[in-house]
Amino acid sequence: MRALIFDCDGVLVDTERDGHRVAFNRAFAALDLGVEWDIPLYGELLQVAGGKERMKHYFDSVGWPAEREDKDDLIRDLHRIKTEAFRGMIVLGELNFRPGVVRLIDEAIAAGVQLAVCSTSNERAVHSIVDKLGPARRSRFDLILAGDVVSRKKPDPEIYLRALEELDVSATDCFVVEDNRNGLLAAKAAGIRCLITTSSYSCSEDFREADLVVDELGDPPSVRVTLEQLEQIRLEGAAG
Numbered sequence: 484m485r486a487l488i489f490d491c492d493g494v495l496v497d498t499e500r501d502g503h504r505v506a507f508n509r510a511f512a513a514l515d516l517g518v519e520w521d522i523p524l525y526g527e528l529l530q531v532a533g534g535k536e537r538m539k540h541y542f543d544s545v546g547w548p549a550e551r552e553d554k555d556d557l558i559r560d561l562h563r564i565k566t567e568a569f570r571g572m573i574v575l576g577e578l579n580f581r582p583g584v585v586r587l588i589d590e591a592i593a594a595g596v597q598l599a600v601c602s603t604s605n606e607r608a609v610h611s612i613v614d615k616l617g618p619a620r621r622s623r624f625d626l627i628l629a630g631d632v633v634s635r636k637k638p639d640p641e642i643y644l645r646a647l648e649e650l651d652v653s654a655t656d657c658f659v660v661e662d663n664r665n666g667l668l669a670a671k672a673a674g675i676r677c678l679i680t681t682s683s684y685s686c687s688e689d690f691r692e693a694d695l696v697v698d699e700l701g702d703p704p705s706v707r708v709t710l711e712q713l714e715q716i717r718l719e720g721a722a723g
Contacts, residue, residue: 484714485656487591488646488675489584491602491609491629493662493682496578498569498612499529500683503604506569507534510561516548526684532636532665533603535562566605573611581680583700583707585616587660590710592623597650599626601642601659606630626650638668643675655720658713660700664688676717678708694720 492498504525511518520528520541531540535558542554551557572578591598602609609629614621626649633641647654654674661667661677663685670677671692679685679693680700690696694716701707 484594484596484658484710484717485652486597486599486625486646486650486658487587487710487713488599488601488643488657488659490659490661490666491600491612492604493685494660494680495580495584495600495612497581497682498578500525502569502572502578503534503565506565506572507538507561509568510565513564514557514561529663529684532638534565534605536636538562562605566608569605569608570611573608573615578612580615581682581699582702582705583680585620586702586706587700587708587710588616588620588623592620594710596710597625597652598623599646599650600624600629601646602629603633603636603642604629606632636665638665638672640669640672643669643673647673647675655717658694658717664690667693676713676720678713680708 489495492503496502500522504520508519528537528541531537538558538561547554548557588598600609600613606629609627613624613627626646628642628646633645635641643659657675659670659675659677660680661670662680662682667677667679667690676694679690679696681696681698695708697707699707
């Protein structure tokens with residue numbers, strides 16, 4: 484295996500329910516919009532990829548705030564406030580890495596495997612999460628693609644196709660770690676094998692195309708996935 488590519492939200496950190504959702508609500512409160520996304524509603528909204536797109540979809544459905552005439556300006560303001568709120572949660576240690584993430588990253592580093600993150604979440608927020616791995620691990624990431632770096636969000640494969648190009652690797656030499664169906668479809672459309680580690684919102688989604696599905700990567704004594712295991716799956720697929 485030449486590259487291991489992680490999604491960010493729900494994979495590195497289970498951010499959606501207790502991170503992004505809370506940050507969105509803090510942004511709505513900051514602008515006194517009288518909007519709050521509860522846990523079930525946010526689960527439905529996650530079917531829309533991208534925070535800006537998610538807010539546009541929501542306001543298109545329920546109506547836009549009458550006091551804000553410029554919709555684009557409202558979305559930009561909300562997203563800026565939300566991003567700062569989310570980054571603050573990371574800095575304050577309110578969000579932790581999922582079990583097994585650091586272990587699998589260390590296995591990849593020891594094996595000389597390239598590391599990358601491909602996420603359509605805000606670039607600064609993604610970098611803040613990766614930075615929490617510490618300088619030594621952070622320096623071993625060869626590529627971080629995030630935010631508006633691509634024009635089409637997952638399930639479109641654009642971000643993964645770009646990663647293959649920038650890492651200079653073939654799809655058959657990689658493995659992607661995702662947590663939801665949109666990410667799975669994006670990886671598969673790019674021709675890359677995909678490990679699903681289900682998160683709080685994605686555990687009931689359809690992952691029939693995945694090469695492996697686990698509830699978490701796991702730390703000792705409950706390790707679910709190792710780099711050696713992923714390499715074996717990759718080799719068996721290539722042989723088949």
